[in-house]
Amino acid sequence: MSEEYLIECKNLTAGYEGQAVVKDLSFTVSQGDYLCIVGENGSGKSTLMKTLLGLKSPQSGEIVFGGGLKQTEIGYLPQQTAAQKDFPATVREVVLSGCLGRRGFHPFYTKADKTLCDSNIELLGIKHIAHKSYRDLSGGQQQRVLLARALCATKKLLLLDEPVSGLDPMVTAEMYEIIARLNREQGVTVIMISHDLQGALRYGSRILHLESGAYYFGTTDEYRSTDIFHAMSTCDCHCDCDHHVKRADNTDKGGTDNA
């Protein structure tokens, strides 16, 4: 291995109660990558994400963290839960809580935590709403707040779980720009799970396409020339028509790109 990967996933199998959802999956993430994980519902995106985060242990295979990255240093942007919709908390309280993972048993925030929190608030352009209540914000603003919190937990890697779902087109474009900027300017590696193939193609440098039992991993450009992509982009109906079912058979497994 000539290069140290941030994440190297080797022959990973993961799933629920003996049922493997993700089978024999291998891929790597290097510093500065923008990896988009696409695939239909049930293809194992969330399972893979939970395994990456350590919320689930793999059934076989392993995930190796390199480049000084610890599993708990992944800045995670989860999907919002119903309980958060009416949660009384200020933006600053939420963002600060991103610093907690590193604190161990230390009960209170340090000055460094607060500085980090404020700089991330500034970075994401939410300073004017820092003292507002989370529940009074729009969907796009809430996502920015959660992104700022994720940045408090990491400087290296963001793992975004469908960051634009439920946002209107304008706000979606804004959100993509923010993520791209963090990737470009702050050098943050991004792993994004997405249903939005267009966005994934436009912004991602690499694609991991999951199918039940198979997968494709490679650069975005290579992905465009695969059968799996053509099938996906001509049929956008999220159904179980022939198109989608057949595709699993001719999946180009593994990908060629390892540079």
Added chain:
Amino acid sequence: MLEMLQYDFLVRALVVGLLVSLCAALLGVSLVLKRYSMIGDGLSHVGFGALAIASAMNLAPLYVSFPVVMIAAFILLKISSNGKIKGDAAIALLSSSALAIGAAVISQTSGTTDINSYMFGSIMAISNDDLILSVICSVIVIVLFVLFYNKIFAVTFDESFSKATGVRAGLYNTVIALLTALTVVVGMRIMGALLISSLIIFPALTSMRVFRSFKSVTVCSAVVSAVCYIIGMEITYNLDLPAGASVVLANLGMFLLFSAAGLITKRVRK
């Protein structure tokens, strides 16, 4: 108020009650926001069963109910966090079973007058030993809550994010459940098994009508809870109502007041 302080048992009830109100209000914010309100209710019923059995066997009530309710807290938390079983139904089963066992045991031993005091509370229930134990427990709850405040916030707001970034969410959930068990057991004698859960739920809901940050909701809950307890005690003393009922009524009044205030401020903001 001053007149009340002439009676030792009233002073004891006031001290223990105030401490319990504080603890319940603090924990309540997290429990309500996590949609775990029913845990407090379930625990109080289990506590009722444990109390009944303890008095039937002539054992010190608190020493029996502490371990029993703590084990129940553990089980309830597991049920609630395990999505597969219908959590609310399971809690209802557990609490009504415990209630039935308690009622059966009491009717066989000491008769129905005790059921009344267990269910709705009594300010005469606190002995000197209970007072000391209650104060110790309340102090433990308050100190742990303050130390874990930031983590409790993080785990309440977003459990999966906390877990993913290395906060031991399971541990803090257990801490919250055990502290709730302590609070319920200590408070049950004054408030009664049926009404103690309102001490957990009401102040948090009341504060959320008006306040919009976690810190202000927490602080306000503690204050509201303490004030309502004192008002409740006044009502009990002057009108000879059951202690638990008066405190809950005071809380209800405060809730309505805050709801109105919340509506008005919302109008003004717009």
